[in-house]
Amino acid sequence: MLVFLGYAGALMLALGIYLYFVIRRALALLWGERKKMLQRALSAVAAVCITLPSYNLFGVWALITLHFAAASLLVDLVWLILKKTGKITHPRWDLFCRSGVAAIVIAAAVLGYAYFNMHLITTQEYTVSTSKSIRQEGYRIVFVSDLHFGTTMDIKKLEAYCRRMETEKPDLVVLGGDIVDEATTLKEARQAFTALANIKSSYGTYYVYGNHDKGRYASDCDFTEQELSQVIREAGVTVLEDDTVPLNPELSLTGRMDQYDAIMGQVARTPSKELLDGMPSDGFHILADHQPCSMMENAASGYDLMLSGHTHAGQMWPVGLLTTLLDKDTLNYGQKTYGAMELIVSSGIAGWGYPFRTGKHCEYVIVRILPETGRTACYHMPKKSSEIEKKLT
Numbered sequence: 001m002l003v004f005l006g007y008a009g010a011l012m013l014a015l016g017i018y019l020y021f022v023i024r025r026a027l028a029l030l031w032g033e034r035k036k037m038l039q040r041a042l043s044a045v046a047a048v049c050i051t052l053p054s055y056n057l058f059g060v061w062a063l064i065t066l067h068f069a070a071a072s073l074l075v076d077l078v079w080l081i082l083k084k085t086g087k088i089t090h091p092r093w094d095l096f097c098r099s100g101v102a103a104i105v106i107a108a109a110v111l112g113y114a115y116f117n118m119h120l121i122t123t124q125e126y127t128v129s130t131s132k133s134i135r136q137e138g139y140r141i142v143f144v145s146d147l148h149f150g151t152t153m154d155i156k157k158l159e160a161y162c163r164r165m166e167t168e169k170p171d172l173v174v175l176g177g178d179i180v181d182e183a184t185t186l187k188e189a190r191q192a193f194t195a196l197a198n199i200k201s202s203y204g205t206y207y208v209y210g211n212h213d214k215g216r217y218a219s220d221c222d223f224t225e226q227e228l229s230q231v232i233r234e235a236g237v238t239v240l241e242d243d244t245v246p247l248n249p250e251l252s253l254t255g256r257m258d259q260y261d262a263i264m265g266q267v268a269r270t271p272s273k274e275l276l277d278g279m280p281s282d283g284f285h286i287l288a289d290h291q292p293c294s295m296m297e298n299a300a301s302g303y304d305l306m307l308s309g310h311t312h313a314g315q316m317w318p319v320g321l322l323t324t325l326l327d328k329d330t331l332n333y334g335q336k337t338y339g340a341m342e343l344i345v346s347s348g349i350a351g352w353g354y355p356f357r358t359g360k361h362c363e364y365v366i367v368r369i370l371p372e373t374g375r376t377a378c379y380h381m382p383k384k385s386s387e388i389e390k391k392l393t
Contacts, residue, residue: 015054015066018072019051020043022069022103023047024039024043026098026099029095068104071103071104074106075102075106114356117358118152118350119152119153119355119362121349121362123164123366125366126335127370128370129371130372131372132250138369139172139368142199143307143367144174145307145309145348146179146348146352147179148352150185152350158192158195158196165364166199166200172201173204174207174307175205176208176309177212178348179210179213181212182216186222186228189228194235196237197235203247206253207255208239208290209258211310213228214228216264240255241255243275244275246283251283254275254276254285254303255288256287256290259289259291259293260291272297272298273297273300276303287305287307289308290309293329295336299338304340304342305341305369308331308346313347314333315356333346333360347359
């Protein structure tokens with residue numbers, strides 16, 4: 001945490017100094033050589049007033065300010081190159097670039113796109129083939145993560161997307177964490193889980209907590225962990241925290257305790273291999289973990305498919321790029337093979353903190369699990385939900 005605060009402080013200092021010169025340049029274009037001392041004072045005050053609220057790097061103000069600063073730096077670089085090569089000759093273009101208007105236009109265009117992109121939800125489909133003996137028609141999973149309900153959509157929009165998911169005729173619905181967060185109200189949490197639980201499927205809806213769900217990052221969260229747990233269970237969603245449930249004789253689902261949640265709660269996660277104790281070795285084993293981590297361990301433990309979210313695919317560029325560079329053991333987005341296990345990481349159906357996204361897109365995921373040609377089983381009928389619930393009690 002101290003390291004993060006140090007980096008944030010250094011960034012804010014650099015931002016404040018740069019904004020001082022940008023504002024001073026704009027005032028000089030407006031006032032010329034008059035009132036230089038006043039120009040310096042106003043520039044300093046304005047820079048401080050703009051920079052201080054930006055210290056909350058996860059706030060909308062910081063997002064706007066940093067995008068303006070980045071656009072301004074880009075415009076300055078392009079202007080300098082064009083000026084040196086004699087490409088800028090008209091004084092209006094010179095004024096457009098140096099006044100900050102060009103940077104404002106670019107930042108507004110980027111954030112406008114980011115707002116539109118956050119509210120455009122797509123369907124991402126993956127196909128996983130297995131040599132294990134599963135039924136001929138395979139299985140279809142709807143995977144939803146990182147809704148952070150209340151950030152970008154209301155209940156009417158969520159219900160519409162749930163109806164769209166239901167048209168996929170899923171065998172299983174997996175919720176990959178961060179469906180709610182510290183800004184969600186208890187009423188909104190109840191609405192979200194009720195809507196998601198109403199997606200009809202053969203085996204029901206299962207849930208793993210994310211690092212934000214329990215509201216650990218805020219002291220004024222509208223609900224307690226116990227209240228959230230009650231809301232989820234009353235909606236008809238089965239919570240898996242280091243639990244495994246056999247869905248039928250050839251298919252199982254394991255849900256992991258979130259690793260940050262485990263650290264904050266000062267508890268140890270059960271080794272993933274132990275969570276398959278008692279499960280048939282020739283079965284197809286699915287693991288849901290909010291954060292894409294411990295992939296090699298999970299693959300070695302016998303899992304065939306791992307579903308994760310958490311990353312938001314960066315949400316705002318270049319966060320995803322930095323994540324990939326700084327943590328080689330994770331996957332920011334997409335599908336990747338680890339031994340005999342396939343990992344699928346979703347960018348999430350929404351985002352956290354603010355309704356903007358330039359990193360990838362918002363999505364819910366459809367996973368088709370299909371047998372390789374010539375390797376099929378005769379099993380067709382799912383167990384009743386009551387039989388599955390007995391395994392968890």
